[in-house]
Amino acid sequence: MNPPKYDKIEDMAMMTHLHEPAVLYNLKERYAAWMIYTYSGLFCVTVNPYKWLPVYNPEVVLAYRGKKRQEAPPHIFSISDNAYQFMLTDRENQSILITGESGAGKTVNTKRVIQYFATIAASGEKKKEDANPLLEAFGNAKTVRNDNSSRFVSYLLEKSRVTFQLKAERSYHIFYQIMSNKKPELIGFITQNAACLVSLNCSISYLVADKAAYLMGLNSADLLKALCYPRVKVGNEYVTKGQTVQQVNNSVGALAKAVYEKMFLWMVVRINQQLDTKQPRQYFIGVLDIFNSLEQLCINFTNEKLQQFFNHHMFVLEQEEYKKEGIEWEFIDFGMDLAACIELIEKPMGIFSILEEECMFPKATDTSFKNKLYDQHLGKSNNFQKPKPAKGKAEAHFSLVHYAGTVDYNISGWLDKNKDPLNETVVGLYQKSSMKTLALLFASTGGEAGQFCEIRIFIFLFNYSTRAMNIKHLFIYS
Numbered sequence: 001m002n003p004p005k006y007d008k009i010e011d012m013a014m015m016t017h018l019h020e021p022a023v024l025y026n027l028k029e030r031y032a033a034w035m036i037y038t039y040s041g042l043f044c045v046t047v048n049p050y051k052w053l054p055v056y057n058p059e060v061v062l063a064y065r066g067k068k069r070q071e072a073p074p075h076i077f078s079i080s081d082n083a084y085q086f087m088l089t090d091r092e093n094q095s096i097l098i099t100g101e102s103g104a105g106k107t108v109n110t111k112r113v114i115q116y117f118a119t120i121a122a123s124g125e126k127k128k129e130d131a132n133p134l135l136e137a138f139g140n141a142k143t144v145r146n147d148n149s150s151r152f153v154s155y156l157l158e159k160s161r162v163t164f165q166l167k168a169e170r171s172y173h174i175f176y177q178i179m180s181n182k183k184p185e186l187i188g189f190i191t192q193n194a195a196c197l198v199s200l201n202c203s204i205s206y207l208v209a210d211k212a213a214y215l216m217g218l219n220s221a222d223l224l225k226a227l228c229y230p231r232v233k234v235g236n237e238y239v240t241k242g243q244t245v246q247q248v249n250n251s252v253g254a255l256a257k258a259v260y261e262k263m264f265l266w267m268v269v270r271i272n273q274q275l276d277t278k279q280p281r282q283y284f285i286g287v288l289d290i291f292n293s294l295e296q297l298c299i300n301f302t303n304e305k306l307q308q309f310f311n312h313h314m315f316v317l318e319q320e321e322y323k324k325e326g327i328e329w330e331f332i333d334f335g336m337d338l339a340a341c342i343e344l345i346e347k348p349m350g351i352f353s354i355l356e357e358e359c360m361f362p363k364a365t366d367t368s369f370k371n372k373l374y375d376q377h378l379g380k381s382n383n384f385q386k387p388k389p390a391k392g393k394a395e396a397h398f399s400l401v402h403y404a405g406t407v408d409y410n411i412s413g414w415l416d417k418n419k420d421p422l423n424e425t426v427v428g429l430y431q432k433s434s435m436k437t438l439a440l441l442f443a444s445t446g447g448e449a450g451q452f453c454e455i456r457i458f459i460f461l462f463n464y465s466t467r468a469m470n471i472k473h474l475f476i477y478s
Contacts, residue, residue, distance in 0.1 A: 010074050013041035037074040044079050048105035061119045076109050080116040138264050142170040157264050158295045159257040174201055196437035204256045217435030230425040251423045258422055262441040294414045300402055301345050307403050308338040338403050341383045349376055359419050366411050370397050
């Protein structure tokens with residue numbers, strides 16, 4: 001038991017006895033007094049109050065501006081200001097990593113960080129804050145644990161949500177907002193672009209070909225023909241190939257997801273253009289907001305990499321201090337604790353490698369993919385397990401032991417998600433659409449289309465390894 005003077009302490013690293021019961025008790029007591037932010041050494045822990053609190057007003061922003069951490073109560077604004085001041089004084093890029101379970105408040109705190117920077121930087125403040133509702137409309141959705149869950153991370157949009165949602169979950173907010181009959185002008189784009197966004201979203205929702213084609217600026221007969229009898233390349237020639245009902249359904253789903261994904265990326269490009277001040281910039285602050293299927297595995301893998309680097313970097317530094325102070329200590333690389341799970345996912349013959357290999361075989365199925373995973377890893381890696389879902393839980397095909405806990409994964413549709421082939425005949429129709437926005441989204445070169453495609457190509461060639469190295473560099477110098 002800690003002495004009474006440590007009750008509701010602002011920094012839990014200062015406790016005499018630091019263990020799980022003491023941490024939970026302190027967080028509980030502070031939460032009961034609506035003190036939702038608490039420091040734990042270098043970290044700032046927040047407990048989601050699930051209600052509005054008057055702790056983000058403009059007056060509060062100003063109260064934290066230029067203050068050292070010990071000069072004001074724990075707050076996300078303090079973390080933000082410290083990063084801002086370090087960027088100015090040290091003239092180095094900074095990063096803020098916001099992690100936690102779904103519904104923990106990651107997205108809300110990300111918005112508060114942006115609110116703080118927008119206020120103190122005093123450049124395009126309103127534009128920066130106005131961008132949030134738009135990104136949330138197209139990138140957030142209701143999940144089982146969070147009514148406003150972010151489903152995109154560093155340009156990795158969970159596009160499968162457009163055509164499939166788990167029980168008690170929803171698709172993206174924008175579809176329901178359109179049905180609410182709110183004014184599309186609130187999107188903030190010019191009228192023509194706003195109308196195009198609404199039309200494209202509606203076309204994705206329609207099951208009737210005539211209506212979908214009309215909203216996309218296409219001829220319905222041409223659309224039906226392209227879906228049912230696409231032209232495919234055989235050798236050096238193109239032939240017309242009839243499709244089964246399942247093949248047409250898969251094609252429609254892939255096209256709907258492609259339209260939505262390209263629309264989302266186009267919107268991000270437009271927002272960045274609106275926020276561009278044209279002024280030279282030298283340094284930046286990166287704010288990373290982290291989001292069970294293939295997409296979730298990608299996000300969990302990213303979390304593993306970040307946690308591994310953080311453990312290694314922070315604890316190695318601490319142990320270096322022990323050496324300087326002459327403390328006897330056996331060096332431990334805490335980052336290696338997560339290596340087994342990471343290697344299971346990314347190394348040759350790991351999960352990603354086997355998935356890529358299976359996608360190369362025309363007759364490969366979800367079952368053959370699962371069998372290969374079991375043959376390669378079950379009983380050979382402690383981090384790969386056969387799932388034991390509780391009664392009433394969704395079916396799972398394998399389990400991974402992550403640093404934060406064991407996660408069950410259902411691999412249904414993973415091969416299709418990884419390949420996600422597009423009907424090129426329909427893509428050709430999109431490129432000739434009378435709706436300029438749709439034609440732009442699927443164009444390949446020239447003018448504004450060229451600029452969009454360059455950005456899109458850059459985004460998707462920016463693979464996990466490159467991204468991880470850049471994130472590591474930021475944390476080293478933050």
